[in-house]
Amino acid sequence: MSHHPPTHANKMASNSTLLAFLCLVGLMVGASLAQLNPSFYAKSCPNLAKIVNGVVANALRTDARAGAKLIRFHFHDCFVNGCDASVLLENAPGIDSELDAPGNQGIQGLNIIDDIKSAVEKACPRTVSCADILTIASRESVVLAGGPSWIVPLGRRDSRTANKEGATNNLASPFEDLDGLKAKFSVFGLDSTDLVALSGAHTFGRSRCAFFSHRFANFNGTNRPDPTLDPAYREQLRRVCSSSETRANFDPTTPDKFDKNYYTNLQGLRGLLQSDQELFSTRGADTVAIVNRFAKNQDEFFKNFGRSMIKMGNISPLTGKKGEIRLNCRRVNSPPRADEGHDVM
Helix, strand or coil: CCCCCCCHHHHHHHHHHHHHHHHHHHHHHHHHHHCCECCCCCCCCCCHHHHHHHHHHHHHCCCCCHHHHHHHHHHHHHCCCCCCCHHHCCCECCECCHHHCHHHCCCCCHHHHHHHHHHHHHHCCCCCCHHHHHHHHHHHHHHHCCCCCCCCCECCEECCCCCHHHHHHHCCCCCCCHHHHHHHHHCCCCCHHHHHHHHHHHHCCEEEHHHCHHHCCCHHHCCCCCCCCCHHHHHHHHHHCCCCCCEEECCCCCCCCCCCHHHHHHHCCCCCCHHHHHHHHCCCCCHHHHHHHHHHCHHHHHHHHHHHHHHHHCCCCECCCCCECCCECCECCCCCCCCCCCCCC
16 A cells, blocks of 8 residues: 655545535535425424314314315415415416416315414414415315325425416316326326325315216217216216306215225216226226225325325425515515515515
8 A cells, every 4th residue: 555645636636526525415415405304393383283283173164175175275286386385376466376277267275274374373473384384284184084194394485476377287177188187297207106196185075067067968079978977976966067166076975084985986987077087997097907906995095195295295395595485375475674584585
């Protein structure tokens, strides 16, 4: 082994190696700072989940659809610009609201989000983002309906912009075929298992007749009803649909419970939306076996649902210094005055 003193060239190589190492460490630290963390609010808002659960539970006392409304907001948020609460922004100067996009027409539950935000602000002022509130509220909604719990990574921040065009193009349509659904999910790194698992959120909640009445007659210009819709169920739905605005249960068996019946309904050709039934009735599709697996084993569905919710919740979050902590989920914060703190920006 040589003990000669290092040459200038060796020193240069050594310094380059050290610099490369420090850059790598810097990148790793930067990446870790940008990642979400389940204990993000452990010190700043330790009772956060309990507060959210309480408000959602209270909403459910007078509105059986409260949980389904909240989880729909989370879905529609994450599929447009990532999970940044952009879906909650109402029209304002510089804000073309996503709420006016076709896929968000009739979306409800903003009042419940307002109530959650108010309770959280009272306990932990200027601390918790609306994006994280949507994420936690979705889990608590599922838990309160008898479904699974999962560990929610936190630390998202709220956007100061909306994307109506993205909401128009990115959100899955109830009239979508399986290829269309898969394409919209795969853009965000969500595979067939994620698609089938996340569609299982339709085990509770309601849909307006306008979104499925096209299946009753002249389906796709055939002059016949949708062959993948059970005739007895079709007539039951036809009786329910006194107008296009009337709502029907997604799950005719246990409409307000989070369970695997969504999948047994698909097996019996009782998927409410065309986009639901496509998962089971598209010949040769890989989704059929996944539907069968979840229909057979509720624990398997619950495990995959939690895993896919985490995956969806990780779509392009704003972290660190990006975005802000909105004080009102419906609008961006006013620029702070010179004498005010900048902790929410």
